[in-house]
Amino acid sequence: MKKIFVPALFTCILSTNSAVASIDIEELKQLEKQGKYQIALDLIEPWRLENLNQEKALDVLLIQAEIYRKQGLYKKALSTLNHIEQHHYLNTELVRTINNEKGINYRRMSRLVEAEEHYYKALKAAQELEDNTLIGLAYSNLGTLYDHKNQLAQAMQFQLKARGYLKDSNNHSIKASNFYNLGDISVRLDDYEQAETFFRWALSEDKKDGNIVAIADSALRLSQVSYKQDHHQLAIDNIYEALKYLKQTNANESLSRAYHMLASSYMKLEKGDEALINAHLSLDFAKKAQSQIQLIYAHISVSQAYLHLKQPHIAENYIRDLEVLVKEEKDSPLTIHYYEVSANLAKQVGEPALAYSYIRDAFKLHKVHDEKFNNQKAQTYRNSISNLVQRQQLEVSEKEKALAQSELKHTKLMQKSWLIAGLSALFIFSLLTYIYFIKHRAANLAAKLYQQNLKQKEKMLADISHELRTPLSVLKLHIEALEHGLFEDNNKAYSKINEKISQLNSLITDVYQLSQAENNAIALNEQTQCLQTMSQNYSYDIKRMTESHSLSFSSEINIPEGSTITVDKPKLDRVVDNLCKNACLYTDSPGRVVFKMYQDKNYLNIQLQDSSPTVTDEELPKLFERLYRVESSRSRATGGSGLGLSICKSLIELMSGSIDIKRSNLGGLDISIALPLK
Numbered sequence: 001m002k003k004i005f006v007p008a009l010f011t012c013i014l015s016t017n018s019a020v021a022s023i024d025i026e027e028l029k030q031l032e033k034q035g036k037y038q039i040a041l042d043l044i045e046p047w048r049l050e051n052l053n054q055e056k057a058l059d060v061l062l063i064q065a066e067i068y069r070k071q072g073l074y075k076k077a078l079s080t081l082n083h084i085e086q087h088h089y090l091n092t093e094l095v096r097t098i099n100n101e102k103g104i105n106y107r108r109m110s111r112l113v114e115a116e117e118h119y120y121k122a123l124k125a126a127q128e129l130e131d132n133t134l135i136g137l138a139y140s141n142l143g144t145l146y147d148h149k150n151q152l153a154q155a156m157q158f159q160l161k162a163r164g165y166l167k168d169s170n171n172h173s174i175k176a177s178n179f180y181n182l183g184d185i186s187v188r189l190d191d192y193e194q195a196e197t198f199f200r201w202a203l204s205e206d207k208k209d210g211n212i213v214a215i216a217d218s219a220l221r222l223s224q225v226s227y228k229q230d231h232h233q234l235a236i237d238n239i240y241e242a243l244k245y246l247k248q249t250n251a252n253e254s255l256s257r258a259y260h261m262l263a264s265s266y267m268k269l270e271k272g273d274e275a276l277i278n279a280h281l282s283l284d285f286a287k288k289a290q291s292q293i294q295l296i297y298a299h300i301s302v303s304q305a306y307l308h309l310k311q312p313h314i315a316e317n318y319i320r321d322l323e324v325l326v327k328e329e330k331d332s333p334l335t336i337h338y339y340e341v342s343a344n345l346a347k348q349v350g351e352p353a354l355a356y357s358y359i360r361d362a363f364k365l366h367k368v369h370d371e372k373f374n375n376q377k378a379q380t381y382r383n384s385i386s387n388l389v390q391r392q393q394l395e396v397s398e399k400e401k402a403l404a405q406s407e408l409k410h411t412k413l414m415q416k417s418w419l420i421a422g423l424s425a426l427f428i429f430s431l432l433t434y435i436y437f438i439k440h441r442a443a444n445l446a447a448k449l450y451q452q453n454l455k456q457k458e459k460m461l462a463d464i465s466h467e468l469r470t471p472l473s474v475l476k477l478h479i480e481a482l483e484h485g486l487f488e489d490n491n492k493a494y495s496k497i498n499e500k501i502s503q504l505n506s507l508i509t510d511v512y513q514l515s516q517a518e519n520n521a522i523a524l525n526e527q528t529q530c531l532q533t534m535s536q537n538y539s540y541d542i543k544r545m546t547e548s549h550s551l552s553f554s555s556e557i558n559i560p561e562g563s564t565i566t567v568d569k570p571k572l573d574r575v576v577d578n579l580c581k582n583a584c585l586y587t588d589s590p591g592r593v594v595f596k597m598y599q600d601k602n603y604l605n606i607q608l609q610d611s612s613p614t615v616t617d618e619e620l621p622k623l624f625e626r627l628y629r630v631e632s633s634r635s636r637a638t639g640g641s642g643l644g645l646s647i648c649k650s651l652i653e654l655m656s657g658s659i660d661i662k663r664s665n666l667g668g669l670d671i672s673i674a675l676p677l678k
Contacts, residue, residue, distance in 0.1 A: 074105040096125035136165030176205035216245035232265040252289035263301040276305035303341045312348040531563040535597045549584040558598035583610040612667035
């Protein structure tokens with residue numbers, strides 16, 4: 001049978017009705033801030049809580065749950081929180097606190113769905129309390145959650161939103177956490193200058209709060225950023241500040257990491273003796289912490305220090321131990337450092353061939369990890385932007401749904417009002433029943449026609465508005481990122497902004513051109529063209545586009561030599577390009593596209609066929625309608641504006657031709673164009 005953990009306080013809490021016990025809540029909080037978790041837990045033993053009242057018991061249980069969480073005992077923390085929910089009255093403040101703590105524990109356990117659920121419950125409770133500090137904390141936690149999901153854009157958006165709520169807050173711990181999270185995201189975006197600013201602000205707030213563990217952590221992160229920017233003396237100063245607080249705790253792993261960074265910084269400043277002393281200290285604390293990774297880093301530091309001091313025979317002993325450690329970490333980036341120190345050792349003992357071999361191995365492994373890192377980073381950025389856009393679209397959809405429900409209620413209310421009025425009129429004016437019926441029917445018909453016209457206009461405006469909203473949202477995100485200095489390369493950012501502006505301009509151009517075509521305001525510029533040249537160009541362009549979408553392509557051209565046609569070629573080019581893009585976007589990979597161009601007695605025929613998916617018989621005739629999209633396979637998610645085929649139809653008819661659409665034998669669509677030979 002599985003053992004179920006029962007918090008130590010449960011039995012004593014249920015049996016206490018007397019006044020005040022001998023536990024000092026403020027003392028427990030101070031011990032927690034100082035990182036003395038076990039001492040605090042020792043004070044919360046059942047025999048010390050015999051006379052604890054319910055109010056103080058609740059405070060102690062909350063502190064106990066928080067300490068368990070900080071010790072990594074997440075199941076114990078959740079068990080304590082569940083007990084509070086079962087045995088205590090939950091006001092709004094307690095609901096917020098419990099859900100906030102549960103969200104943190106579930107996130108640390110990588111149970112992100114449950115974490116998000118509790119974070120949103122905490123946010124809702126904070127909003128009910130109208131407390132900006134607690135609202136800011138909720139948004140900061142959501143930002144951390146999305147950072148955990150590698151959705152950096154959404155994470156940054158939540159953290160910046162939290163910063164807005166926390167601007168005037170006096171809760172230094174929450175503000176420090178927000179700044180720390182912003183710094184962490186900035187590091188992942190390679191913006192070290194911005195990260196340094198955020199970590200410096202976090203350190204300032206942690207000092208005001210007085211939490212020793214948090215102060216040391218922020219100072220250590222600040223030193224890491226300084227080191228990344230080659231500000232080595234500044235990094236050393238920050239590390240010594242972190243050590244001043246770390247020495248008051250039992251954080252051996254953090255101490256080992258701090259001394260390793262100190263040794264690396266002294267090495268960069270050509271201070272070999274200081275580097276060696278700190279490298280050995282790093283190794284001592286790594287052994288106490290029993291951390292495999294820190295042991296590797298410490299051995300690297302010691303080896304580099306001895307090699308820097310030209311003592312290769314001593315360094316060789318540590319490099320031999322390092323070899324054993326890195327073999328246990330298969331394909332780890334740390335292996336690169338082993339190859340580098342081994343190459344340096346071989347060079348100093350006069351074995352250049354061996355040194356070259358190690359350098360070559362380091363270069364190969366470095367290249368593999370660089371490619372893997374860059375691919376992961378690119379995928380993370382794409383996923384982040386995609387999820388952000390989807391979230392904004394979902395919010396817009398929810399608002400539109402709420403508006404539709406409101407309109408439906410209003411319509412039902414109006415219908416009831418009309419029904420009551422009609423019955424009253426029928427009862428009072430029975431002699432005018434026929435006249436009233438006729439007028440009422442006419443009024444209803446007019447109202448329905450008016451509503452239909454109004455809905456069509458609203459649908460068109462809503463669709464165009466939706467198409468504008470998505471690129472505008474992404475554009476706004478990039479501009480905000482530029483404002484906060486989140487891009488390493490501003491030229492790439494401006495390139496992205498220009499791309500979105502071009503997308504908006506293209507949509508506006510489509511709407512404008514469709515309007516001109518429908519009002520016969522487009523002038524044709526017809527010129528004589530060689531059909532063989534046209535067919536070759538079209539075939540080449542379509543082949544290149546289909547291959548870029550992983551589709552197979554074939555063409556069937558039957559044009560007599562010397563054949564010509566008088567046509568507005570730029571407009572015909574646009575039609576063919578639109579049709580080809582549709583075929584590529586809406587054909588599943590691997591698929592097939594067939595292009596046909598042939599001439600009969602009076603017409604030039606252009607035909608484009610694609611493979612599955614296809615559409616239903618009911619949807620086929622609607623494909624040329626403005627802003628119409630098929631709901632299933634040919635949806636808005638593929639990026640179409642719903643105007644392409646409508647524009648094609650207008651342009652072909654303007655050139656006195658015809659365009660038809662049907663199902664193809666390949667399983668997709670078959671679109672054919674017939675243009676008169678002038």
